[in-house]
Amino acid sequence: DSGVTQTPKHLITATGQRVTLRCSPRSGDLSVYWYQQSLDQGLQFLIQYYNGEERAKGNILERFSAQQFPDLHSELNLSSLELGDSALYFCASSGGPSGLAQYFGPGTRLLVL
Amino acid sequence: AQSVTQPDIHITVSEGASLELRCNYSYGATPYLFWYVQSPGQGLQLLLKYFSGDTLVQGIKGFEAEFKRSQSSFNLRKPSVHWSDAAEYFCAVGARSGNEKLTFGTGTRLTIIP
Numbered sequence: 001d002s003g004v005t006q007t008p009k010h011l012i013t014a015t016g017q018r019v020t021l022r023c024s025p026r027s028g029d030l031s032v033y034w035y036q037q038s039l040d041q042g043l044q045f046l047i048q049y050y051n052g053e054e055r056a057k058g059n060i061l062e063r064f065s066a067q068q069f070p071d072l073h074s075e076l077n078l079s080s081l082e083l084g085d086s087a088l089y090f091c092a093s094s095g096g097p098s099g100l101a102q103y104f105g106p107g108t109r110l111l112v113l
Numbered sequence: 114a115q116s117v118t119q120p121d122i123h124i125t126v127s128e129g130a131s132l133e134l135r136c137n138y139s140y141g142a143t144p145y146l147f148w149y150v151q152s153p154g155q156g157l158q159l160l161l162k163y164f165s166g167d168t169l170v171q172g173i174k175g176f177e178a179e180f181k182r183s184q185s186s187f188n189l190r191k192p193s194v195h196w197s198d199a200a201e202y203f204c205a206v207g208a209r210s211g212n213e214k215l216t217f218g219t220g221t222r223l224t225i226i227p
Binding site: 043 | 145147149155156157158159162164203207213214215216217219220
């Protein structure tokens with residue numbers, strides 16, 4: 001158990017819908033990262049937050065957004081969903097702004113029908 | 114930009130045999146290097162990491178990896194595999210400054226035969 005929690009574990013929705021994925025980092029970790037894992041793209045970095053502020057952005061679509069709250073949990077919002085958004089979404093956390101080791105949650109499996 | 118190559122998509126080894134999974138990275142300086150393991154339907158578990166110092170690093174579950182700067186490699190090894198080691202293994206590189214994202218290789222699927 002990495003200490004990172006993600007909810008829900010599974011999500012099935014329809015095209016055009018909006019969903020919110022939630023992540024709670026390990027106790028004391030200030031950085032949260034979101035990654036997407038799909039068969040065709042592999043593991044791709046989406047976005048990083050550090051202590052409530054956006055710190056780095058990767059291959060995140062404009063339809064996707066994230067935030068980190070004062071209690072350090074984070075949410076990833078996916079809107080106008082398309083079939084191709086079906087993937088496993090991971091949250092990871094680490095202890096400081098420079099990353100170091102990232103510990104991953106169990107993921108949320110999103111299926112868009 | 115940093116990148117990672119895992120040249121072996123799938124490796125099959127016998128239980129009790131030794132294992133080496135290859136990883137080559139591209140980065141302008143000495144990177145942070147990681148190996149993660151993912152069992153079916155599970156998240157990624159950190160096996161080991163290299164930040165600096167001793168180039169041979171020990172990890173969990175009996176794994177070790179060696180950083181070779183001259184070869185831009187960070188190969189994962191285990192002297193004797195167990196059936197429970199069957200999983201997907203990912204090598205990742207992280208920058209030492211700036212964007213802290215991890216860049217992952219495409220993974221190596223390990224099958225263990227009895």
